[in-house]
Amino acid sequence: xxxxxxxxxxxxxxxxxxxxxxxxxxxxxxxxxxxxxxxxxxxxxxxxxxxxxxxxxxxxxxxxxxxxxxxxxxxxxxxxxxxxxxxxxxxxxxxxxxxxxxxxxxxxxxxxxxxxxxxxxxxxxxxxxxxxxxxxxxxxxxxxxxxxxxxxxxxxxxxxxxxxxxxxxxxxxxxxxxxxxxxxxxxxxxxxxxxxxxxxxxx
Amino acid sequence: xxxxxxxxxxxxxxxxxxxxxxxxxxxxxxxxxxxxxxxxxxxxxxxxxxxxxxxxxxxxxxxxxxxxxxxxxxxxxxxxxxxxxxxxxxxxxxxxxxxxxxxxxxxxxxxxxxxxxxxxxxxxxxxxxxxxxxxxxxxxxxxxxxxxxxxxxxxxxxxxxxxxxxxxxxxxxxxxxxxxxxxxxxxxxxxxxxxxxxxxxxxxxxxxxxxxxxxxxxxxxxxxxxxxxxxxxxxxxxxxxxxxxxxxxxxxxxxxxxxxxxxxxxxxxxxxxxxxxxxxxxxxxxxxxxxxxxxxxxxxxxxxxxxxxxxxxxxxxxxxxxxxxxxxxxxxxxxxxxxxxxxxxxxxxxxxxxxxxxxxxxxxxxxxxxxxxxxxxxxxx
Numbered sequence: 001x002x003x004x005x006x007x008x009x010x011x012x013x014x015x016x017x018x019x020x021x022x023x024x025x026x027x028x029x030x031x032x033x034x035x036x037x038x039x040x041x042x043x044x045x046x047x048x049x050x051x052x053x054x055x056x057x058x059x060x061x062x063x064x065x066x067x068x069x070x071x072x073x074x075x076x077x078x079x080x081x082x083x084x085x086x087x088x089x090x091x092x093x094x095x096x097x098x099x100x101x102x103x104x105x106x107x108x109x110x111x112x113x114x115x116x117x118x119x120x121x122x123x124x125x126x127x128x129x130x131x132x133x134x135x136x137x138x139x140x141x142x143x144x145x146x147x148x149x150x151x152x153x154x155x156x157x158x159x160x161x162x163x164x165x166x167x168x169x170x171x172x173x174x175x176x177x178x179x180x181x182x183x184x185x186x187x188x189x190x191x192x193x194x195x196x197x198x199x200x201x202x203x
Numbered sequence: 204x205x206x207x208x209x210x211x212x213x214x215x216x217x218x219x220x221x222x223x224x225x226x227x228x229x230x231x232x233x234x235x236x237x238x239x240x241x242x243x244x245x246x247x248x249x250x251x252x253x254x255x256x257x258x259x260x261x262x263x264x265x266x267x268x269x270x271x272x273x274x275x276x277x278x279x280x281x282x283x284x285x286x287x288x289x290x291x292x293x294x295x296x297x298x299x300x301x302x303x304x305x306x307x308x309x310x311x312x313x314x315x316x317x318x319x320x321x322x323x324x325x326x327x328x329x330x331x332x333x334x335x336x337x338x339x340x341x342x343x344x345x346x347x348x349x350x351x352x353x354x355x356x357x358x359x360x361x362x363x364x365x366x367x368x369x370x371x372x373x374x375x376x377x378x379x380x381x382x383x384x385x386x387x388x389x390x391x392x393x394x395x396x397x398x399x400x401x402x403x404x405x406x407x408x409x410x411x412x413x414x415x416x417x418x419x420x421x422x423x424x425x426x427x428x429x430x431x432x433x434x435x436x437x438x439x440x441x442x443x444x445x446x447x448x449x450x451x452x453x454x455x456x457x458x459x460x461x462x463x464x465x466x467x468x469x470x471x472x473x474x475x476x477x478x479x480x481x482x483x484x485x486x487x488x489x490x491x492x493x494x495x496x497x498x499x500x501x502x503x504x505x506x507x508x509x510x511x512x513x514x515x516x517x518x519x520x521x522x523x524x525x526x527x528x529x530x531x532x533x534x535x536x537x538x539x540x541x542x543x544x545x546x547x548x549x550x551x552x553x554x555x556x557x558x559x560x561x562x563x564x565x566x567x568x569x570x571x572x573x574x575x576x577x578x579x580x581x582x583x584x
Contacts, residue, residue, distance in 0.1 A: 020543070042543070044540060044546075050549070050552070053549050053570065054549075054570050056547065057547050057549070058573040058576070058577070061547075062540075062545050062546060063549075064536060064547065064548040065548055065549050065550045066550075074537050075540075076541065079541075
């Protein structure tokens with residue numbers, strides 16, 4: 001078996017065994033398959049792309065073909081332990097609404113996204129004066145599906161505004177490795193950010 | 204006659220079984236004894252773990268695949284999906300297709316002779332429901348030595364039967380594949396069925412359902428019913444694509460003969476239906492559709508109605524199907540995941556309308572095949 005990607009392993013370490021997971025934009029279902037195998041997790045993936053839907057069916061991952069921009073109204077409150085949004089936040093039409101929806105249907109949320117505050121991104125925009133293109137963000141400005149890019153700091157501010165309590169966060173590089181510099185200055189050296197959060201308890 | 208293609212199950216012969224035990228029906232009526240006609244393709248394995256039941260839709264039959272004779276112009280109605288190397292791969296699966304009770308293709312129905320009177324049942328044939336069909340098919344499974352289906356699959360009314368199987372016999376169904384179906388009919392659906400029935404019931408040749416005794420049949424009513432049905436099976440887009448405003452003779456004739464291509468199509472569909480289909484069966488089948496509503500027994504709560512289900516399910520809908528729109532399939536999906544059951548849902552981009560479930564659409568074939576491969580891999584469970 002191929003060693004699991006570090007982001008998968010981080011998410012796997014975060015979730016409790018036997019959890020119910022909803023994976024938004026689940027792609028080929030590899031995260032859910034990994035969580036099922038390593039953590040005994042069960043649940044569903046939501047995916048819009050028909051090729052991915054077929055891949056999920058082929059690997060035995062429950063998948064529901066749907067458009068995330070249409071919301072999660074089909075799911076009842078608190079029907080999952082975790083709702084995961086992996087590298088998809090930046091591509092949805094209303095990230096703030098989707099975060100609220102995640103914490104309606106799930107007890108906790110897990111989000112991963114490409115960090116627009118990474119130094120290479122800043123260099124391309126700040127010094128070269130061009131929209132950044134990188135391994136984590138491979139598209140040109142005119143054809144990118146990534147319409148809502150943010151930095152770690154931006155995400156933290158949104159969480160604060162939405163009364164979302166961040167429980168854990170980590171950063172990795174585009175090859176999903178972790179290095180010391182990323183731990184020290186995550187918003188500068190982290191290419192992909194991972195957050196686990198829940199609705200803040202009102203004191 | 205063209206040679207039979209190598210990916211066909213080839214020449215097939217329907218089989219017939221008689222069930223002498225009375226079948227209590229949802230209506231309160233009883234069928235004292237009855238016959239079921241069915242076809243099978245492939246071979247049942249020693250553990251009887253590779254059996255798949257295909258349920259047919261309103262005007263379908265047990266003739267799902269292959270040819271009845273070398274002179275047959277057309278194969279069975281799901282030839283695209285059943286055969287060696289196809290979605291329901293007959294090298295792997297033992298596929299069973301049963302003609303529903305009340306039909307006119309061989310199983311006991313209104314045109315059969317009522318042993319009590321010695322003449323055709325006609326209007327005396329009891330109304331049958333989807334649940335009644337499932338109960339009768341369970342007896343067929345018993346006789347064939349199939350304790351548990353690897354999968355029960357069907358499109359449209361056949362998809363409803365698959366769902367009913369999973370509810371009524373949770374331990375006898377490992378997987379269901381529910382295609383272009385709905386958990387119940389809408390008022391609009393029922394309205395279309397009612398117009399179709401009225402066309403038949405008000406035809407002077409209907410004779411209160413006793414037309415057999417008059418050596419006639421309500422051709423006008425049945426033709427109109429079929430034309431109406433076909434309008435609802437196609438999408439606006441596919442009608443535009445297939446016919447547009449095309450003229451049969453290239454010009455307007457200023458009379459009531461066929462002018463537009465779409466008129467020609469509907470008349471052809473109507474003509475080929477009459478003589479092949481029984482008017483009493485059409486009435487019965489549309490009523491079975493109208494009455495189907497598993498949540499009717501649970502105060503409208505579909506999740507509660509599906510609580511007994513154990514099967515894993517694949518639900519497939521088609522974007523342009525407005526008879527049973529994707530949103531209706533999503534209701535089934537929701538009720539299944541509300542019960543924490545394994546369910547996947549695919550919405551196939553297709554312009555064909557409801558009829559898409561009968562078509563060879565690559566994405567549809569791929570998803571269906573991928574799912575059935577999983578069914579086969581896990582068939583012992």
